[in-house]
Structures are given as structure tokens and as C-alpha cells.
Amino acid sequence: MASPAAREHVERIRRERFYIGRGERNPLAEDIHQAVTYLSQELCSKDVHFLMELIQNAEDNEYPSDVQPALEFVIIKKDITATGAGSTLLVFNNERGFSAGNIESICRIGKSTKKGNRHLGYIGEKGIGFKSVFLVSSQPHIFSNGYQIKFNEEPSEDCDIGYIVPKWVDEKPSIDDIHAVYGYSKKLPTTTIILPLKSDKILPVKNELSSTHPEILLFLSKIRQLSVREINDDPKASKLSQISISSEVDYKTQKDINAESYTLHLAMQENKRGDKEECTYYMWKQKFVVKPECRDKKRMEVDKWVITLAFPHGQ
Numbered sequence: 632m633a634s635p636a637a638r639e640h641v642e643r644i645r646r647e648r649f650y651i652g653r654g655e656r657n658p659l660a661e662d663i664h665q666a667v668t669y670l671s672q673e674l675c676s677k678d679v680h681f682l683m684e685l686i687q688n689a690e691d692n693e694y695p696s697d698v699q700p701a702l703e704f705v706i707i708k709k710d711i712t713a714t715g716a717g718s719t720l721l722v723f724n725n726e727r728g729f730s731a732g733n734i735e736s737i738c739r740i741g742k743s744t745k746k747g748n749r750h751l752g753y754i755g756e757k758g759i760g761f762k763s764v765f766l767v768s769s770q771p772h773i774f775s776n777g778y779q780i781k782f783n784e785e786p787s788e789d790c791d792i793g794y795i796v797p798k799w800v801d802e803k804p805s806i807d808d809i810h811a812v813y814g815y816s817k818k819l820p821t822t823t824i825i826l827p828l829k830s831d832k833i834l835p836v837k838n839e840l841s842s843t844h845p846e847i848l849l850f851l852s853k854i855r856q857l858s859v860r861e862i863n864d865d866p867k868a869s870k871l872s873q874i875s876i877s878s879e880v881d882y883k884t885q886k887d888i889n890a891e892s893y894t895l896h897l898a899m900q901e902n903k904r905g906d907k908e909e910c911t912y913y914m915w916k917q918k919f920v921v922k923p924e925c926r927d928k929k930r931m932e933v934d935k936w937v938i939t940l941a942f943p944h945g946q
């Protein structure tokens with residue numbers, strides 16, 4: 632449900648930071664738009680896999696103690712955002728949800744609530760994780776913790792700045808539209824990111840989704856279930872794959888070399904009627920101290936790197 636306090640917070644950001652509704656123009660508007668445009672060009676020039684950025688963001692999120700951290704990608708042909716998109720990608724995550732600080736961060740350039748916390752295992756990079764969605768969508772939407780906002784890569788008519796100006800979503804999509812995609816029989820996760828896809832990005836996004844390797848879950852410490860679904864007009868053509876860590880056993884610590892070893896059972900099922908495939912992996916995770924000559928200026932607070940190896944046992 633939309634929150635009045637969340638809406639007031641968004642309006643305050645628009646008013647105070649972007650001068651919207653103040654009857655004057657932000658003197659830095661042109662510079663700010665040039666900066667975010669440069670950021671977008673930087674993203675486009677790099678080999679950024681937006682899917683991995685979203686997975687990493689989900690891995691960095693906080694989760695309630697009573698949930699199994701899960702991430703689900705659903706691609707549909709329906710244009711629930713009324714933006715004219717040929718296909719829409721929805722990302723569902725059962726994290727605690729966006730805080731006011733997270734919203735403030737996402738409306739800025741180069742400011743992240745994860746900055747300075749890499750020693751705690753955060754892997755987010757200057758808010759680029761979310762900004763990478765502009766590679767595939769010109770109008771990303773976020774529904775989380777009472778917030779219903781969207782961004783546009785085109786400069787806002789209200790302030791001549793694109794990418795980082797939040798706009799409240801009043802009509803499309805509605806919570807009911809989102810629930811219809813997720814399924815009414817299940818409780819809607821706290822956070823949903825909705826990406827109306829650019830026409831030339833629909834196929835690349837489908838390819839990136841279909842090439843997601845189950846083994847990716849072995850190297851994540853929080854996410855325990857990852858699902859990919861495609862909903863077509865033809866139900867028989869709909870594809871679904873669900874990957875999960877089914878159990879974790881034989882956890883041992885070797886303090887003398889700062890290492891841990893354990894066994895993970897990885898399960899994958901394609902389609903609800905498909906056979907469930909399982910494989911056991913012997914995991915080895917070891918911490919190494921970062922030598923002074925190897926320190927990175929961007930990560931000066933990182934004292935240790937963690938290397939994880941996975942050895943499949945059986946097929």
C-alpha cells in the first residue's frame with residue numbers, strides 16, 4: 632500500500648533538491664543532468680551485466696529473520712506501466728524494503744548507503760547497481776515499503792534533469808497489476824522493481840535471463856532461491872526455472888588458516904512439471920589479508936578478500 636509519509640518524502644526531495652514547484656530553476660540543473668548523462672554513457676561503454684548488478688544489490692539487502700531470502704525475475708508481454716513497452720521485466724525481492732536513506736541515495740549521483748561498508752561484505756558500487764537498469768529500461772519503477780516511484784532517463788519537464796528525479800506513481804501500474812503478475816495466492820514481496828524494456832533490449836534481456844547459471848547461488852551468502860519466469864499469452868509456451876539451495880551441512884571452521892568448509896545441496900527445476908535436478912557441492916571459503924601494495928584506492932577500508940571455491944560431487 633502507498634504510504635502518505637513516503638509520498639511526502641518524495642515530494643520533499645523533488646522540492647528541496649530539484650526545485651520543483653518552487654517557482655525558480657535550480658542553478659545547477661544543467662551541470663547535474665550532464666553528470667548523470669556522463670554516468671549513463673560510462674555504463675553503456677562498459678560490459679555491465681545489469682542482471683548481475685540486480686543480483687548483487689539483492690545480496691547486499693537486509694532480510695527479516697523469518698524469511699528465506701529470495702529473488703524472482705518475471706518477464707511479461709503486457710505493458711502494465713502504460714509506457715508503450717513491448718515487454719516488461721518485474722524483479723521481486725523479499726528484503727526488508729527501501730528505507731528513506733535508500734530513496735535519498737538512489738536520487739543522487741555517486742552516493743550509496745553501502746559506501747564505507749565494504750568491510751561488512753557489501754559489494755554494491757556507488758549506486759551503480761540500480762543505475763544499470765537504465766541500460767535496458769528508460770523508465771524504471773520501484774514499489775517498496777509504501778514508496779511508489781519511477782525515474783525517467785529523459786530530462787524532467789519540471790527541472791530539466793533526468794535519471795535521478797523521482798516521480799510518484801499514481802495510476803499505472805497499480806498494486807493489483809503487480810499482484811496479478813506475481814500471483815494472488817502468494818503474499819507480495821516487500822520490493823518490486825518494474826522495468827518496461829526498451830524495444831532493442833527485449834531479446835538481450837531474455838538471453839541474459841536464460842543463461843543464468845544455477846551455480847551462481849553457491850557464491851551468494853544470503854540469497855537462497857532464484858527464480859526466472861516468462862509469462863506469454865500462450866500458457867504452454869511459458870517457461871520457468873527455479874533454483875534453490877536446499878540444505879547446508881558439515882559446516883567446519885579451520886581458524887589457523889581463516890577458512891571454512893561445508894557442503895551445499897543445489898536444486899534446479901525447469902517448469903513446474905519438469906524433473907528436479909540436484910547436485911552436491913563441497914565448498915571451501917578462505918579469507919586472505921589484503922597486502923598494502925595491493926590496496927585499491929576505492930576500497931581502502933577492505934582489509935580482507937574472500938575466495939570461495941565449489942567442487943561438484945557427482946553429476
